[in-house]
Every structure is written in structure tokens, then in C-alpha cells.
Amino acid sequence: MTNVQSASLGYPRIGENREWKKALEAFWAGKLEEQEFLQTMKSIRLKHLKLQQEKGIDWIPVNDFSMYDHVLDVSFMFGLIPQRFDSLGDKPSLKHYFAMARGSDNATACEMTKWFNTNYHYIVPELGEKQPVLVHNRPLEAYLEAKQELGIEGRPVLVGPYTFVQLSKGYQPEQRQQVLDGILPLYVQVLAELQAAGVQWVQLDEPALVTTLPEEDLASLNLIYSELRSAAPQLKLMLQTYFDAVEYYPAVTQLPVDGIGLDFVHGKADNVRALEQHGFPQDKVLGAGIIDGRGIWRADLNSELNLLETIAKQVALDRVLIQPSSSLLHVPVSTKGESKLEPVLLDALAFAEEKLDEIRILKQALQQGREALQQEIDIAEAAVKTLNQSLHRQKTHVQQLVANRHEEPSSRTSPFEIRFDKQQEKWQLPLLPTTTIGSFPQTTEVRKARQSWRKGEWSQERYQTFIQEEIAKWIKIQEDIGLDVLVHGEFERTDMVEFFGEKLGGFAFTSGGWVQSYGSRCVKPPVIYGDVEFLKPMTTEETVYAQSLTTKPVKGMLTGPLTILNWSFVRNDIPREETAFQIAFALRQEVEALEQAGIEMIQVDEPALREGLPLKKSRHQHYLEEAVLAFKLSTSTVSDTTQIHTHMCYCEFHDIIDSIRALDADVISIETSRSHGELISHFEEHTYDLGIGLGMYDIHSPRVPSVEEMVSMMDRALSVLDHKLFWINPDCGLKTRGLAETVASLDNMVKAAQIYRKKSAAVLS
Structure with a gap:
């Protein structure tokens, strides 16, 4: 023995x-x-x-x-x-x-x-x-x-x-x-x-x-x-x-x-x-x-x-x-x-x-x-x-699309400089435009409503009415605060990956498959067990409704292919990159559906792009090239005036900044507050010539930052970044925060932006 x-x-x-x-x-x-x-x-x-x-x-x-x-x-x-x-x-x-x-x-x-x-x-x-x-x-x-x-x-x-x-x-x-x-x-x-x-x-x-x-x-x-x-x-x-x-x-x-x-x-x-x-x-x-x-x-x-x-x-x-x-x-x-x-x-x-x-x-x-x-x-x-x-693993039409991916559109029609001018003319946004990353507080009432709907205690009509009431409430709050680009708040979404997985083919969801992400924050990753395919539009209904309530632009909010991949449990019978491309092609159809519905600011978040980076440097380049291709396959078929945003948070960006630039997103928002502005030091030595927003405050803390703190953050950022390309936003989504602290923090952020616009106007004049 x-x-x-x-x-x-x-x-x-x-x-x-x-x-x-x-x-x-x-x-x-x-x-x-x-x-x-x-x-x-x-x-x-x-x-x-x-x-x-x-x-x-x-x-x-x-x-x-x-x-x-x-x-x-x-x-x-x-x-x-x-x-x-x-x-x-x-x-x-x-x-x-x-x-x-x-x-x-x-x-x-x-x-x-x-x-x-x-x-x-x-x-x-x-x-x-x-x-x-x-x-x-x-x-x-x-x-x-x-x-x-x-x-x-x-x-x-x-x-x-x-x-x-x-x-x-x-x-x-x-x-x-x-x-x-x-x-x-x-x-x-x-x-x-x-x-x-x-x-x-x-x-x-x-x-x-x-x-x-x-x-x-x-x-x-x-x-x-x-x-x-x-x-x-x-x-x-x-x-x-x-x-x-x-x-x-x-x-x-x-x-x-x-x-x-x-x-x-x-x-x-x-x-x-x-x-x-x-x-x-x-x-x-x-x-x-x-x-x-x-x-x-x-x-x-x-x-x-x-x-x-x-x-x-x-x-x-x-x-x-x-x-x-x-x-x-x-x-x-x-x-x-x-x-x-x-x-x-x-x-x-x-x-x-x-x-x-x-x-x-x-x-x-x-x-x-x-x-x-x-x-x-x-x-x-x-x-x-x-x-x-x-x-589930024999969908030949999906597999064929991935096999021929290099024949598909993977770059925008025009370079950023041309798109920027067209978008400025279309949107007429002020200097240093303010926005948020996407989600607003998922209160006890929101969670209870979703649970009641899932249990069948609420009808689809009642739940939809509730979600629309939450959207309307927060559209008004955003307008009252003075934000320039609004979001619908994502009240219908439990999680930024789970929501999309529930609507795509090839995904399954556990009842109790929770894992710790940070602190008490637990997530229930989707299970990608088959070939991934687009079934029908996933986000247009809520986004179009939100846009109908305001004359300000409302961003469509999607989760990117690499983040869906990296925040899911992924099948292990094919290379991970093949699953990433399957997701990318499915998301491309959603981006096109939003644009056709009149939503022409679309944010495709990739907070997990870097976390998929191999631990061996010798494998970095291949991963990043494939990640950039997956993102661009998702976003490259839109018109020049459609503004593509993306977002990344809580990781070291310095060594992948060239790949971030290669995504060719019109605007990227990046976390910097909790890392005490360390990314800004990179921009002191290396230019970034696309639209960018550096997070003005840490959303994972209940603390309300002061106007002065955020002005100070802007001081350093705008000493090295182009004022005309700079956006003002929090670090990340606000779903885990309370209503009062969210409103107070965003109000201070907008006030800080207004103060700094006067400074920027003087600099640019």
C-alpha cells in the first residue's frame, strides 16, 4: 500500500x-x-x-x-x-x-x-x-x-x-x-x-x-x-x-x-x-x-x-x-x-x-x-x-465566426482626432464634462423588488414599473446635481457580468456559487459552459427609457468581453481566448442594437482586462494583443459620432498603458484615488492623447470627499493631461453606496469641476 x-x-x-x-x-x-x-x-x-x-x-x-x-x-x-x-x-x-x-x-x-x-x-x-x-x-x-x-x-x-x-x-x-x-x-x-x-x-x-x-x-x-x-x-x-x-x-x-x-x-x-x-x-x-x-x-x-x-x-x-x-x-x-x-x-x-x-x-x-x-x-x-x-459545445456558427475573426471589422472608420471633432460638434459638452461610471445604489427596496419578481410574487409589469420609477428618480437626481452625461443606474442588474450572462447563450447560473471578491463583497460568477451567442437585445429597453426622460445624453452600459471572461467560471475544454472572441461577437450585436435605438454614447467596461494578464512576462504581449482585438471586435462597427467609453479599476495600469491606448476608446475612466494618484506620475513622463477620466474619489469607502480634495486631485492630473480631453468621474460604480453619501459625493464632485473649469478656461485662453 x-x-x-x-x-x-x-x-x-x-x-x-x-x-x-x-x-x-x-x-x-x-x-x-x-x-x-x-x-x-x-x-x-x-x-x-x-x-x-x-x-x-x-x-x-x-x-x-x-x-x-x-x-x-x-x-x-x-x-x-x-x-x-x-x-x-x-x-x-x-x-x-x-x-x-x-x-x-x-x-x-x-x-x-x-x-x-x-x-x-x-x-x-x-x-x-x-x-x-x-x-x-x-x-x-x-x-x-x-x-x-x-x-x-x-x-x-x-x-x-x-x-x-x-x-x-x-x-x-x-x-x-x-x-x-x-x-x-x-x-x-x-x-x-x-x-x-x-x-x-x-x-x-x-x-x-x-x-x-x-x-x-x-x-x-x-x-x-x-x-x-x-x-x-x-x-x-x-x-x-x-x-x-x-x-x-x-x-x-x-x-x-x-x-x-x-x-x-x-x-x-x-x-x-x-x-x-x-x-x-x-x-x-x-x-x-x-x-x-x-x-x-x-x-x-x-x-x-x-x-x-x-x-x-x-x-x-x-x-x-x-x-x-x-x-x-x-x-x-x-x-x-x-x-x-x-x-x-x-x-x-x-x-x-x-x-x-x-x-x-x-x-x-x-x-x-x-x-x-x-x-x-x-x-x-x-x-x-x-x-x-x-x-451546448457544438454551435458551429459561433465557432466559425471566431475562426474567421481576422476577416471581421476591428478598427473604427476614422482615427480619434476626426471622431473627437465630430463628437464635440454633436454633443456640445462643457470643458471637463462630469459623469459617473454606471450604477447607483442598490437599496434594500431594489433588492427586495428583484427578489419578489424572481420568486414570481411580482408580475413582470409591476417589476418593470418599479425599475422605471427608480430610473426616473435618479435621472432627476443627476440633473439636479448638474452632471453632464447621465446613466440609467442599472437597477435591473444584480451584477455587471451576471446580468449579461443571463441573456446570452452558453451561460448558466448557480443558486449559491458565491465567492469573495473583496471584504464582504461576494459575487456569484456566471458559468460559461457552452458556446456563447447573442440571442436578443439586452440593455436597450431601460437605456432608451432613461434617454426619453432627459435632453442630456445617457450612456448605454455594457460589460466588455475580457471582463465577462475573467469574472466568470470559464469552460476548460477550449483556449480561454476563443471564449473571449465568442463573447466579443455577441456584444458587437448589442452595441449595434443600442446605436440603432438612438443611444450614441456607449460604455463597454473592462475593469478586469489586466487581471487576466499572464504571470509570466513572456506571455503578456500575446494576451494583450488578443484582449485588444476582442474589445475592438465589440466596438468598431459604430459611426464616428458614436462615442465609445470604457472603464478600468483597481489594478496597476502602468505596464499596459500602450494596450489601453490601443483599445481606441473615445474616453476611458480609470481609478486613481485609492492608489493616491500614482498613475498620474506615469502621465508626467508619457502622454495620453485620447479622452480620459481619472477617478476623483474612492467609492468603496462611505466617506464623502470634500470639494477641496477633488480640486487638489484635478490640479495634479491636469498638470500633465490635456484639459480638452479630461473627464470628471468617481472611481467606479456606486451600487454599494448609500443614497445620501452618493448624492453628497457627486454634488461635491460637480462643484469641484465647476471650480476647475474657471481655472482651465484661464489656462486655455
């Missing part, structure tokens, strides 16, 4: 019924006292640990649970609380913790950005202001809790020092070693205390090692892990990578650790090749990530067993851990409640709980032989095969 073991790398925090989210929001609203809130969090945490124990996982992670974000947890644990939060008290508390994430009355929140190439957002650590100090040992607390409450010998998880510093801000590149030297003693202290408590293994997550890193960093990595090894010689260290193949495989596998975790799903080909070419150290355990930690599709267990046989040629199976490719944070909790899905689809799905079952089956098959588990293996194989052969 093969003595193979299993491991999990992290489990979804939110709970099967999003009880984590509900507790968080109740606490923030003052409806839950702190002690009761902490007890609720503990109950959820222990429930997840017990489930993994019952599923037979040998190495269960602890400290993967967070009350907001696991990177923020490390910052807080190390006392890296920015000075602007000092007014909240001398002793670190939950007030400080949540203020760093969400802002406070007197201080802006820490920057938030995407966790590598996922749709999960982490809170960016701010280094440099304060000397780091270990406030409390979170991994130790989590370990002791699991052991005392459930008898689980857990494996504490912590973001590794190299990745933590890589993801931080507040220092110059040449200061990185100095910063590492300041952080490392805290990691040493954490590990020493874990060793003293009898911990056997600790998992240090280093996903930065799969990115394109400088070769000179290998010496630094060796020093880091040599010091950690010396600090806790009896503690076994598992260096865990995920999301792609590790860079510098020979050097990384020789680091002084006891185990290396590799992703054999998203980095399969390169990691297998490296394993076969260089072997694997005889003194280390291999964490074989062969179950997809980011995707929702059932594994072909025969294929996975074949992969394990390949791995076994290089590493004895008694030194292999069968595990997911990454934390299961990125997938929904369980398929148990999905009774409404078509069987051919449901049978092919595996969420977090089901993935633990797949790990169990693989482990038992290796221990007892395939024959003992053949029935379960055959069921999995049949489910995958049945979906692949279904009519």
Missing part, C-alpha cells in the same frame, strides 16, 4: 450560506456586538476545519481564515498600521483593522488591488512609516484553537516574506533588501514560537515565485529561507507556490525547506517538464497541486492518476501530498444546493467540498489501486465527456 497523504491549502471563508458576510455587515452596522461577532467568526472557522477533517484531509491549513483579507492580516499582525489611523487609539484594535480596509471618518483606506491574476482583492501593505513589530502571533493562535477545540494538528499558513514585501508599497526598489531585513526578524519570531508550541509543519505561501522575477533575487531568497531554517530547525517548512509554474525551478527546489508545493494545473506543462529535466530533491516533500483550486469543473480522475504516475517517476509517492493547485478561496463552497442546474452541467461541477472528495478518491486509488475506486473514477470521466459532447 502506498503511503500517500493529502493536504488542503485553504478553504473558502464565506460559509455555505454566506454567514461570514452577514456577520461582518451586521457588525459594521452596529447590529452585532464585538464579542458576539468574534464568536460567530470562530464558529464558522471551526466548522470549516471540522469539514476538512471529516473529508479525511491529512494536512489541514489553519490561519487561512480571515475577517477581511489574509494579506491585511499579516500587515496588522506586524503592526504596519499607517499613521493616519493613529487617532483611533494607541492599541491596535478591530477599529484599526477595518479602517485600514474601509477607511474612517478622518483617513482614507489602504490601497486595494488584485491578488495576482484572480478576481480576489487584497489590501496593499504600507511599509516605511513604522518599524514593524509582532503584535500577536496569528498562526500560533489558529494552531492552538484547532488543536484544543477539534484535536486537529493543523498546518499554519502565512504569506511568505518574499511575496509579502513584493506586494507591499512604501519603498524604492533599491530599498527592498533593507525592507526584507526589517520584516524577516518578525517571521523568525513567529516560526520560533510555532516550534516551541510543537507545530510540525508551517506553510509559507510564495506565489510571487511563479512570476517573472529578477535572477538576482535568488540569492536573497536563499538568505531568507536559510535564516528561517536556522530560527526553527525542528519546524518543517512547506514553501507553497501556485497560479503558474515556478520560475528558476532548480534554484527554488534547492532552498533550505522541507517541502515545495507546485501547481500542476495552471503550470502543469512547465512544472512537469522541469520535474523530468531536473528531478526533485530526495530530502523534500512535493505538494502536488493536481486538483484545480480556481476552476469549478470536475476533474478527470483517470487523467489525474496518470499525472501522479508521471510525478512518481521522479518522486516517491510517500513524499507526495495530493492537494489543490491553490487555496480553495477562489471557488464556491458546495454544489449541494444546486438543484436548478441542468444535469449535464451539474454533474460536471466540483466546488470546494467536492474537490476535497476528489482528493480523497485520488489518495485512496493510489493506496488501494484504481480498481477499488473504479466506479467513482468512471462517473467523473463520464460527466466530463457528456458535457464536452453536448449540443
Whole structure:
């Protein structure tokens, strides 16, 4: 019998019924006292640990649970609380913790950005202001809790020092070693205390090692892990990578650790090749990530067993851990409640709980032989095969359009300069026009109305009347505030991707397939399981109605092909780019339908364009070229006077600005407030000669920004950008904000724009 073991790398925090989210929001609203809130969090945490124990996982992670974000947890644990939060008290508390994430009355929140190439957002650590100090040992607390409450010998998880510093801000590149030297003693202290408590293994997550890193960093990595090894010689260290193949495989596998975790799903080909070419150290355990930690599709267990046989040629199976490719944070909790899905689809799905079952089956098959588990293996194989052969994936007219994509229109008729003049003449907008990104507050009343309609308690006519009343109310509010270009508010939409997926062919929707995006914000990504096709117009009715209520232009609001792709669970039987082009052609028909209905400002949002960027720089160019092509296939058939807008938010834009320009959108709006205007520094060195709006305030915080703050933001932006091309807008959509704060913030934004128009007029005269 093969003595193979299993491991999990992290489990979804939110709970099967999003009880984590509900507790968080109740606490923030003052409806839950702190002690009761902490007890609720503990109950959820222990429930997840017990489930993994019952599923037979040998190495269960602890400290993967967070009350907001696991990177923020490390910052807080190390006392890296920015000075602007000092007014909240001398002793670190939950007030400080949540203020760093969400802002406070007197201080802006820490920057938030995407966790590598996922749709999960982490809170960016701010280094440099304060000397780091270990406030409390979170991994130790989590370990002791699991052991005392459930008898689980857990494996504490912590973001590794190299990745933590890589993801931080507040220092110059040449200061990185100095910063590492300041952080490392805290990691040493954490590990020493874990060793003293009898911990056997600790998992240090280093996903930065799969990115394109400088070769000179290998010496630094060796020093880091040599010091950690010396600090806790009896503690076994598992260096865990995920999301792609590790860079510098020979050097990384020789680091002084006891185990290396590799992703054999998203980095399969390169990691297998490296394993076969260089072997694997005889003194280390291999964490074989062969179950997809980011995707929702059932594994072909025969294929996975074949992969394990390949791995076994290089590493004895008694030194292999069968595990997911990454934390299961990125997938929904369980398929148990999905009774409404078509069987051919449901049978092919595996969420977090089901993935633990797949790990169990693989482990038992290796221990007892395939024959003992053949029935379960055959069921999995049949489910995958049945979906692949279904009519959902055999729409030849869609596939043919994608195959001939290079013969389709993919550029506007005229260059931007000509379009700009025609659009100025048509729209007669003032200097520095004001607008919003798209959505307005989704109040309790809006959500209840939608729920009543979905349950059949409201007729279609009653629901439509309600939506029109909300649109009319907000058209009037926008006119009263003085915005120049209006939006209809998106009250009929639950989510900017789900809404379109519900109306396109090839998509399906789960009942409880929620995942955490940021903080308590959970999303239910659509499932792209078949070929995507346009069925009928999706947005014209509400947009045309809104336009009928005002003489000001109303933008049509669409979600772009790359964002729909990156914010969905995507089929894995064809290349992702083919699905992107299918979506692009479907959206092109919607753009044309809007234009034909008289809507000639159309915003095609691409906030997730960059998050799909491969982690290897060598693959960037191909991805960006295909992404730009998909966007332009969606938007290039309109007339010169139709103004195409797009929007991007919460990611680093500096390295893709040329691709953003290549989209050839007439206007792009980009988030800058939470990143404290860092993008503006790029424009100080590089010109941008298309229409652009930089976000004037952070919509993820309830704080109302002052007129003076936004004028100051405009001062810097307009020192490097053309006044004639500049737009004024918030960072992002406003669906998560309250009515009063939304109106107050937009009112201040319009006042700031009016003040600055006078300045700009003087500059341009």
C-alpha cells in the first residue's frame, strides 16, 4: 500500500450560506456586538476545519481564515498600521483593522488591488512609516484553537516574506533588501514560537515565485529561507507556490525547506517538464497541486492518476501530498444546493467540498489501486465527456465566426482626432464634462423588488414599473446635481457580468456559487459552459427609457468581453481566448442594437482586462494583443459620432498603458484615488492623447470627499493631461453606496469641476 497523504491549502471563508458576510455587515452596522461577532467568526472557522477533517484531509491549513483579507492580516499582525489611523487609539484594535480596509471618518483606506491574476482583492501593505513589530502571533493562535477545540494538528499558513514585501508599497526598489531585513526578524519570531508550541509543519505561501522575477533575487531568497531554517530547525517548512509554474525551478527546489508545493494545473506543462529535466530533491516533500483550486469543473480522475504516475517517476509517492493547485478561496463552497442546474452541467461541477472528495478518491486509488475506486473514477470521466459532447459545445456558427475573426471589422472608420471633432460638434459638452461610471445604489427596496419578481410574487409589469420609477428618480437626481452625461443606474442588474450572462447563450447560473471578491463583497460568477451567442437585445429597453426622460445624453452600459471572461467560471475544454472572441461577437450585436435605438454614447467596461494578464512576462504581449482585438471586435462597427467609453479599476495600469491606448476608446475612466494618484506620475513622463477620466474619489469607502480634495486631485492630473480631453468621474460604480453619501459625493464632485473649469478656461485662453 502506498503511503500517500493529502493536504488542503485553504478553504473558502464565506460559509455555505454566506454567514461570514452577514456577520461582518451586521457588525459594521452596529447590529452585532464585538464579542458576539468574534464568536460567530470562530464558529464558522471551526466548522470549516471540522469539514476538512471529516473529508479525511491529512494536512489541514489553519490561519487561512480571515475577517477581511489574509494579506491585511499579516500587515496588522506586524503592526504596519499607517499613521493616519493613529487617532483611533494607541492599541491596535478591530477599529484599526477595518479602517485600514474601509477607511474612517478622518483617513482614507489602504490601497486595494488584485491578488495576482484572480478576481480576489487584497489590501496593499504600507511599509516605511513604522518599524514593524509582532503584535500577536496569528498562526500560533489558529494552531492552538484547532488543536484544543477539534484535536486537529493543523498546518499554519502565512504569506511568505518574499511575496509579502513584493506586494507591499512604501519603498524604492533599491530599498527592498533593507525592507526584507526589517520584516524577516518578525517571521523568525513567529516560526520560533510555532516550534516551541510543537507545530510540525508551517506553510509559507510564495506565489510571487511563479512570476517573472529578477535572477538576482535568488540569492536573497536563499538568505531568507536559510535564516528561517536556522530560527526553527525542528519546524518543517512547506514553501507553497501556485497560479503558474515556478520560475528558476532548480534554484527554488534547492532552498533550505522541507517541502515545495507546485501547481500542476495552471503550470502543469512547465512544472512537469522541469520535474523530468531536473528531478526533485530526495530530502523534500512535493505538494502536488493536481486538483484545480480556481476552476469549478470536475476533474478527470483517470487523467489525474496518470499525472501522479508521471510525478512518481521522479518522486516517491510517500513524499507526495495530493492537494489543490491553490487555496480553495477562489471557488464556491458546495454544489449541494444546486438543484436548478441542468444535469449535464451539474454533474460536471466540483466546488470546494467536492474537490476535497476528489482528493480523497485520488489518495485512496493510489493506496488501494484504481480498481477499488473504479466506479467513482468512471462517473467523473463520464460527466466530463457528456458535457464536452453536448449540443451546448457544438454551435458551429459561433465557432466559425471566431475562426474567421481576422476577416471581421476591428478598427473604427476614422482615427480619434476626426471622431473627437465630430463628437464635440454633436454633443456640445462643457470643458471637463462630469459623469459617473454606471450604477447607483442598490437599496434594500431594489433588492427586495428583484427578489419578489424572481420568486414570481411580482408580475413582470409591476417589476418593470418599479425599475422605471427608480430610473426616473435618479435621472432627476443627476440633473439636479448638474452632471453632464447621465446613466440609467442599472437597477435591473444584480451584477455587471451576471446580468449579461443571463441573456446570452452558453451561460448558466448557480443558486449559491458565491465567492469573495473583496471584504464582504461576494459575487456569484456566471458559468460559461457552452458556446456563447447573442440571442436578443439586452440593455436597450431601460437605456432608451432613461434617454426619453432627459435632453442630456445617457450612456448605454455594457460589460466588455475580457471582463465577462475573467469574472466568470470559464469552460476548460477550449483556449480561454476563443471564449473571449465568442463573447466579443455577441456584444458587437448589442452595441449595434443600442446605436440603432438612438443611444450614441456607449460604455463597454473592462475593469478586469489586466487581471487576466499572464504571470509570466513572456506571455503578456500575446494576451494583450488578443484582449485588444476582442474589445475592438465589440466596438468598431459604430459611426464616428458614436462615442465609445470604457472603464478600468483597481489594478496597476502602468505596464499596459500602450494596450489601453490601443483599445481606441473615445474616453476611458480609470481609478486613481485609492492608489493616491500614482498613475498620474506615469502621465508626467508619457502622454495620453485620447479622452480620459481619472477617478476623483474612492467609492468603496462611505466617506464623502470634500470639494477641496477633488480640486487638489484635478490640479495634479491636469498638470500633465490635456484639459480638452479630461473627464470628471468617481472611481467606479456606486451600487454599494448609500443614497445620501452618493448624492453628497457627486454634488461635491460637480462643484469641484465647476471650480476647475474657471481655472482651465484661464489656462486655455
